[in-house]
Amino acid sequence: MPFNQKFIAVSLLAAAFSLSGCAGKITKKDCETANYYDMGYEDGESGKNADRMNEYRNACAAEGVPVLEERYQYGRKVGLTEYCDESRGKKDAKDVKTDSLCLAEKVPPYMNGYSAEIAEIKEEKAKDLEKLRASKNEISQEE
Structure with a gap:
């Protein structure tokens, strides 16, 4: 493989890895605009545990933004009645x-x-x- 093709392949691979790392990061804006009831409802309706709330609690605490955990839990309970x-x-x-x-x-x-x-x-x-x-x-x- 010529140098240019190797360089392009490595660059694309590096870009893909850097983007995948950012895709899952919860931002301050995510914390401020999250609809915790809907999030909980979706998790409950699909039979998921509360891991997503734990991720938000930790990430938002690091950003200094409180989470509305009661709304999440209420939504999850409603969703669980569907599931x-x-x-x-x-x-x-x-x-x-x-x-x-x-x-x-x-x-x-x-x-x-x-x-x-x-x-x-x-x-x-x-x-x-x-x-x-x-x-x-x-x-x-x-x-």
Whole structure:
């Protein structure tokens, strides 16, 4: 590869790395203009944890700008009710999923579905157990 092509390739690579470093940086303006409710709602609705709020809290503190964490948390709770719906609770209970964000956050629609499905599963297992006991009794009587 000729010198000019190497120089251009290295320059483009360096530019790409420098731009990627700036893309994720939270600025003072970002802190001042952030809609914390919407941010929280988006995070909740997509089932994300509160990592983005932690990033903003740290970056904005460094800029001397307070964050409106209560608005973020409220928005996130509203968003979580969309993500953590009753059907997701039922599915997670069927899949015996106990590490769910929705379960940890105790989101009401999710908990209703999860609890209802667990109760249904217990009822089915109790019926199965009763059938097994009846079969055992029949076998014992035949002997």
